[in-house]
Amino acid sequence: MSKLMIGTDLAAEMVAKAAERAAALQEKTGVQPCLATVLVGDDPASATYVRMKQNRSKKAGIGSRSVVLPAETTTGELVAELHKLSNDPEVHGILLQHPVPGHIDERAAFEAIDPAKDVDGVTMHAFAAMAFGEPGFRSCTPGGILRLLEAYDVPIAGAHAVVIGRSPILGKPAGMLLLASNATVTYTHSRTVNLPEIVRTADIVVAAVGKANFVRGDWLKPGAVVVDAGYNEGNVGDVHFDEAASVASLITPVPGGVGPMTIALLLEQAVDAAEAQSETAVRPVVTLP
Known part of the structure; x- marks a missing residue:
């Protein structure tokens, strides 16, 4: 049986430190x-996620602002709301709960978020920063997955990592x-x-496909590290846990693995954003001679 990579305790430490900084x-x-959360429509799962994030924000000493828009909201109306929040000096971070209804251009909505307030890391600016190793x-x-791997001393340098999934906010x-x-x-x-x-050639497997029990145990190299980033109906991940746990050296459970790390990093980055914006706001203007 493999060892579990549990995110709960590490996430609690991250949130506690974020609360101290806040x-x-x-x-x-x-x-x-x-942190402003924007929800379009009345999808029960999305509404639950938003409430959970708001509750965690409160525990971390982070204020929250909730914007709930009707399902028939257009792309233009959503973009206008996100521009409004981006220009509001009392809002330091913006989270657009995704997925949005199918008629909305999700990428256009993401790009309406000021990169300085993109604490969920969904804009092209954030992706470029990750790709080029620049601040952002x-x-x-x-990000939570990387922190979890580091906390469990998983050797990443030189390892072969296989990512299953290519979504712009997870796989890529x-x-x-x-x-x-x-x-x-x-x-x-x-x-x-x-x-x-x-x-089977992977030292590290990241499963992010959104299909329950998709990755089977006989797909894995013995001793591989398995990160299940999926969450499906019935608290089931993208990896067949029982099969994979008999082969892997480390594996994340669902729930309790990647999920807590996602929220913890969101709150940590919300404080980062507030600190950076506060520093900018109070920085004196220097007039050159």
């Missing part, structure tokens, strides 16, 4: 970090962050031929 910022400047916010789930940035940590990265997806054979 309190220090408020004491020093009078500014409380504020990380996509929260991929996960590969970029692994590459930045000197892994050799293979992206796989729905058009990949001989997927099980490719996965």
